[in-house]
Amino acid sequence: xxxxxxxxxxxxxxxxxxxxxxxxxxxxxxxxxxxxxxxxxxxxxxxxxxxxxxxxxxxxxxxxxxxxxxxxxxxxxxxxxxxxxxxxxxxxxxxxxxxxxxxxxxxxxxxxxxxxxxxxxxxxxxxxxxxxxxxxxxxxxxxxxxxxxxxxxxxxxxxxxxxxxxxxxxxxxxxxxxxxxxxxxxxxxxxxxxxxxxxxxxxxxxxxxxxxxxxxxxxxxxxxxxxxxxxxxxxxxxxxxxxxxxxxxxxxxxxxxxxxxxxxxxxxxxxxxxxxxxxxxxxxxxxxxxxxxxxxxxxxxxxxxxxxxxxxxxxxxxxxxxxxxxxxxxxxxxxxxxxxxxxxxxxxxxxxxxxxxxxxxxxxxxxxxxxxxxxxxxxxxxxxxxxxxxxxxxxxxxxxxxxxxxxxxxxxxxxxxxxxxxxxxxxxxxxxxxxxxxxxxxxxxxxxxxxxxxxxxxxxxxxxxxxxxxxxxxxxxxxxxxxxxxxxxxxxxxxxxxxxxxxxxxxxxxxxxxxxxxxxxxxxxxxxxxxxxxxxxxxxxxxxxxxxxxxxxxxxxxxxxxxxxxxxxxxxxxxxxxxxxxxxxxxxxxxxxxxxxxxxxxxxxxxxxxxxxxxxxxxxxxxxxxxxxxxxxxxxxxxxxx
RNA sequence: GCCGACGUAGCUCAGCCGGCAGAGCAAUCGCCUUGUAAGCGAUAGGUCAUGGGUUCGAAUCCCAUCGUCGGCUCCA
Numbered sequence: 001x002x003x004x005x006x007x008x009x010x011x012x013x014x015x016x017x018x019x020x021x022x023x024x025x026x027x028x029x030x031x032x033x034x035x036x037x038x039x040x041x042x043x044x045x046x047x048x049x050x051x052x053x054x055x056x057x058x059x060x061x062x063x064x065x066x067x068x069x070x071x072x073x074x075x076x077x078x079x080x081x082x083x084x085x086x087x088x089x090x091x092x093x094x095x096x097x098x099x100x101x102x103x104x105x106x107x108x109x110x111x112x113x114x115x116x117x118x119x120x121x122x123x124x125x126x127x128x129x130x131x132x133x134x135x136x137x138x139x140x141x142x143x144x145x146x147x148x149x150x151x152x153x154x155x156x157x158x159x160x161x162x163x164x165x166x167x168x169x170x171x172x173x174x175x176x177x178x179x180x181x182x183x184x185x186x187x188x189x190x191x192x193x194x195x196x197x198x199x200x201x202x203x204x205x206x207x208x209x210x211x212x213x214x215x216x217x218x219x220x221x222x223x224x225x226x227x228x229x230x231x232x233x234x235x236x237x238x239x240x241x242x243x244x245x246x247x248x249x250x251x252x253x254x255x256x257x258x259x260x261x262x263x264x265x266x267x268x269x270x271x272x273x274x275x276x277x278x279x280x281x282x283x284x285x286x287x288x289x290x291x292x293x294x295x296x297x298x299x300x301x302x303x304x305x306x307x308x309x310x311x312x313x314x315x316x317x318x319x320x321x322x323x324x325x326x327x328x329x330x331x332x333x334x335x336x337x338x339x340x341x342x343x344x345x346x347x348x349x350x351x352x353x354x355x356x357x358x359x360x361x362x363x364x365x366x367x368x369x370x371x372x373x374x375x376x377x378x379x380x381x382x383x384x385x386x387x388x389x390x391x392x393x394x395x396x397x398x399x400x401x402x403x404x405x406x407x408x409x410x411x412x413x414x415x416x417x418x419x420x421x422x423x424x425x426x427x428x429x430x431x432x433x434x435x436x437x438x439x440x441x442x443x444x445x446x447x448x449x450x451x452x453x454x455x456x457x458x459x460x461x462x463x464x465x466x467x468x469x470x471x472x473x474x475x476x477x478x479x480x481x482x483x484x485x486x487x488x489x490x491x492x493x494x495x496x497x498x499x500x501x502x503x504x505x506x507x508x509x510x511x512x513x514x515x516x517x518x519x520x521x522x523x524x525x526x527x528x529x530x531x532x533x534x535x536x537x538x539x540x541x542x543x544x545x546x547x548x549x550x551x552x553x554x555x556x557x558x559x560x561x562x563x564x565x566x567x568x569x570x571x572x573x574x575x576x577x578x579x580x581x582x583x584x585x586x587x588x589x590x591x592x593x594x595x596x597x598x599x600x601x602x603x604x605x606x607x608x609x610x611x612x613x614x615x616x617x618x619x620x621x622x623x624x625x626x627x628x629x630x631x632x633x634x635x636x637x638x639x640x641x642x
Numbered sequence: 643g644c645c646g647a648c649g650u651a652g653c654u655c656a657g658c659c660g661g662c663a664g665a666g667c668a669a670u671c672g673c674c675u676u677g678u679a680a681g682c683g684a685u686a687g688g689u690c691a692u693g694g695g696u697u698c699g700a701a702u703c704c705c706a707u708c709g710u711c712g713g714c715u716c717c718a
Contacts, residue, residue, distance in 0.1 A: 105713095113646060116712090202713030203645025210715045214645050217713070245711095249653075258691075258709050317717090362718085367643050368709090370716065382718065467718090479718055517718040548675045575675075583679035597677055609678060 005056040023049030037061040039072045039185040048185040064224045074099035076187040077222035082106045083178040084125035095157040103221030119198040133191035134175040146170050195229040196222035239473040244526035245373040263371040263378030270539035291357040296337025302327035309428045313461040317364045334360035338386040339493045347497040353389035360384045374523030381518045387510040398444040405481040405514050419467045421458035429488035437485035438464040462486050473527035480516035532589040535631035541568040543590050545581040547597035554601040565625045
């Protein structure tokens with residue numbers, strides 16, 4: 001009988017008869033956590049535990065508590081769900097159903113739409129399949145046979161996929177009479193799918209292309225234990241509580257009105273205050289880093305948008321208007337005016353780099369279905385800048401921007417992910433330009449040893465970009481910072497500088513934002529802090545609460561003092577019990593509550609109660625002012641960072 | 643834009659197999675003068691998203707439009 005050599009990661013190795021399963025080999029080699037293995041890797045390939053090994057292999061266990069392990073579970077859960085759905089709705093055609101970040105989904109082509117009300121029934125059918133403890137079986141067959149098989153089963157989407165697969169042999173997985181084209185691996189038995197929940201339904205285009213038919217997607221999640229599932233569902237519940245749309249209303253920060261129009265944010269006093277705080281600080285930070293503040297007009301002649309390429313490539317996102325037979329486009333980006341400023345005079349190489357900064361309000365016509373609170377709107381303000389420099393300065397400028405952006409995000413305490421997006425199909429400029437620009441961005445990331453994800457074809461139409469993404473409370477990622485390299489607009493607008501050689505040269509331009517859109521950033525920020533902003537950001541930093549109305553006079557005096565010291569203070573002199581006022585201030589998440597009663601009036605000080613419930617006891621007014629001013633000073637680090 | 647769900651007072655929601663539009667919180671007014679997360683009482687507040695239809699009669703059934711939510715596509 002043929003023998004094969006199997007080795008473990010720890011160097012343990014032994015000969016076994018050919019055909020021994022991956023699971024058995026693990027066990028016989030003394031792998032300690034055999035019970036927690038849900039699949040295996042043989043020579044790097046993910047395989048089922050019962051896969052017979054045919055050649056010398058190094059075997060590794062894929063355990064429950066690993067990312068890959070839970071993916072195996074969820075992928076199997078998606079198969080169980082697909083089987084359940086096809087049993088309940090025989091007309092449903094299967095497509096694809098992968099594991100995703102927090103669960104899994106499966107897309108079906110089904111004549112009658114599935115609604116959330118149908119989910120309990122599907123869950124019950126899944127439960128049935130799980131309780132029957134059906135073995136999950138893998139089978140390998142010729143591609144042509146598979147095509148025949150899925151044609152017979154009337155699964156056109158599977159046939160379509162098979163026709164595009166290159167390999168001669170494919171694998172199918174199934175339980176009972178149910179079957180799916182699948183690479184695997186899977187759990188060995190449906191009984192192992194213990195803790196799952198279907199979480200939602202949605203429409204999704206076949207292969208993610210809007211020209212394709214709309215499929216019905218069912219989302220679900222699965223865990224190895226009921227406890228983990230419960231914890232996850234609680235986490236979702238918590239996340240919903242910090243939804244910025246809910247907090248925005250409760251904290252009276254902003255609203256969006258049907259009357260005014262969808263995607264148009266209306267800032268209430270506290271929301272406007274918040275923006276004012278961030279923006280004034282940010283403007284100062286830019287000035288200290290060698291940026292110049294500029295302002296462009298809200299609309300520019302359509303001719304200019306034609307020249308820049310926006311009309312051709314971005315028209316469907318733009319608003320246009322006509323006055324006195326002249327067509328204007330409302331700006332969706334701020335770059336045009338900045339180029340006009342550059343062109344307003346002759347530039348020398350000694351002037352470069354030039355960094356123009358603008359809190360620029362832009363309008364973009366977003367499709368109605370994509371609007372979302374503050375994070376996806378039609379009018380927003382960008383902390384935008386355009387840097388114009390020599391090709392030699394490019395790398396240094398990109399580095400400076402990355403540092404600036406990461407410093408900002410660190411100040412707010414954000415985790416982030418970085419993506420590099422390369423040339424899209426619809427673009428302007430030569431391939432050579434694109435390559436140079438892309439290389440410049442890659443080099444900057446590599447110099448800084450920043451890991452990033454490559455998004456091929458996702459760049460802007462005028463250049464490649466680096467994006468920094470922040471997560472909201474529900475783990476949805478939102479693009480905030482973006483650094484875009486542009487060799488083509490300087491060309492189109494004939495931007496030049498006089499070099500040391502006395503000749504005209506073409507500068508390079510960088511478009512960049514740090515926080516991105518103030519709207520989106522604010523939305524993510526609200527969720528990040530769950531509405532409890534740190535003192536330096538809080539729209540209201542302190543509120544004065546009187547115990548009875550005989551304390552009003554002193555409270556008024558205290559209010560004046562704090563206001564004069566620049567503290568954002570409010571007063572609550574309502575004829576209510578102290579507990580009531582504290583509760584209200586607490587719900588408004590105000591960092592400090594200043595209780596004013598007999599003791600304070602007599603001593604002439606203030607008794608701050610912190611938002612976390614801690615009583616700071618009676619202190620001098622000046623001491624409290626210093627306390628708040630100290631907390632305000634956290635921005636100093638950024639202002640001085642250059 | 644596409645698929646699905648939803649739209650009742652400022653907010654959260656009940657009413658919806660057709661028959662007088664409701665509750666709690668918030669608001670206003672009064673009483674209480676109050677010490678660290680909700681005192682008591684009264685009053686006011688709605689073209690039931692909008693428009694059309696079915697019906698003796700529509701918040702309730704049907705259609706359209708607008709908007710919101712969950713996704714898809716797109717994106718700061």
